[in-house]
Amino acid sequence: MFSSVQFTAVRFLQIKHLAAEDLNSAVELDRLCFGGLWTLEGYGRELGSPNSDLLGLWASETEVGESAQNLARTGAPPLQIPPTLIGLGCLWAILEEAHITILAIHPRFQGQGLGQALLWDLLNKAHYRQLERATLEVRESNLAAVSLYKKFGFKEAGRRKRYYEDTGEDALVMWRSGLEKPEFQQYLAVEKVQICDRLHQKNWHLASDIFEF
Numbered sequence: 001m002f003s004s005v006q007f008t009a010v011r012f013l014q015i016k017h018l019a020a021e022d023l024n025s026a027v028e029l030d031r032l033c034f035g036g037l038w039t040l041e042g043y044g045r046e047l048g049s050p051n052s053d054l055l056g057l058w059a060s061e062t063e064v065g066e067s068a069q070n071l072a073r074t075g076a077p078p079l080q081i082p083p084t085l086i087g088l089g090c091l092w093a094i095l096e097e098a099h100i101t102i103l104a105i106h107p108r109f110q111g112q113g114l115g116q117a118l119l120w121d122l123l124n125k126a127h128y129r130q131l132e133r134a135t136l137e138v139r140e141s142n143l144a145a146v147s148l149y150k151k152f153g154f155k156e157a158g159r160r161k162r163y164y165e166d167t168g169e170d171a172l173v174m175w176r177s178g179l180e181k182p183e184f185q186q187y188l189a190v191e192k193v194q195i196c197d198r199l200h201q202k203n204w205h206l207a208s209d210i211f212e213f
């Protein structure tokens with residue numbers, strides 16, 4: 001699908017709300033990341049809810065520079081890989097709380113800073129909805145996710161015993177407060193710079209409307 005860094009191609013990222021035509025891709029990605037957490041109907045319900053932000057992260061690739069020009073001379077068009085859904089994030093606004101219900105990055109693209117970009121965007125949405133706190137449940141064995149949430153200031157506040165039916169594992173309940181405060185906006189601005197730097201290091205270029213305040 002997407003080429004490696006040494007290939008003369010530019011990789012673009014975009015985060016936007018999912019639309020009806022994206023739902024099949026969302027279910028496919030959900031199956032890959034969670035083994036089938038939500039159904040097509042489940043994702044569809046989010047689209048109609050004013051209290052939900054269901055976000056998708058899309059990656060695309062375009063061949064540029066010398067190799068694209070060489071190909072153009074031979075009459076072949078530059079290679080273009082159209083936007084593909086590689087990440088999902090969802091929050092529910094309930095009273096003054098943001099419940100983060102989905103966060104997932106395609107396994108092939110994990111470890112490049114994309115999860116934190118998507119979490120950043122969810123928290124940004126929560127801030128602009130004037131929500132005060134964010135919360136989520138996570139398997140205690142999911143060290144990658146727990147570490148990511150802690151990085152964004154989430155703290156363990158309790159656990160739900162044997163919450164996950166498949167393994168009987170406990171869920172950690174995590175909270176992040178202070179989202180409505182002006183200093184949280186400053187925090188987001190600082191994080192954004194670091195996230196963007198890391199994405200650039202991984203050869204990701206951001207579409208202009210990614211991470212808008």
Ligand SMILES: CC(C)(COP(=O)(O)OP(=O)(O)OC[C@H]1O[C@@H](n2cnc3c(N)ncnc32)[C@H](O)[C@@H]1OP(=O)(O)O)[C@@H](O)C(=O)NCCC(=O)NCCS
Pocket residue numbers: 033034103104105106109110111112113114115116117137138139142143144145147148149151
């Ligand atoms: C959790 C998940 C969304 C992280 O996405 P990602 O794109 O791989 O994460 P990033 O590259 O943005 O990493 C951000 C931070 O997450 C943590 N992290 C990510 N991968 C990690 C790993 N393998 N081990 C430990 N910490 C990890 C680190 O704190 C990392 O920051 P650092 O690189 O500065 O140390 C991704 O692993 C995933 O989709 N997992 C499957 C679905 C899932 O479990 N979702 C969470 C449900 S609650």
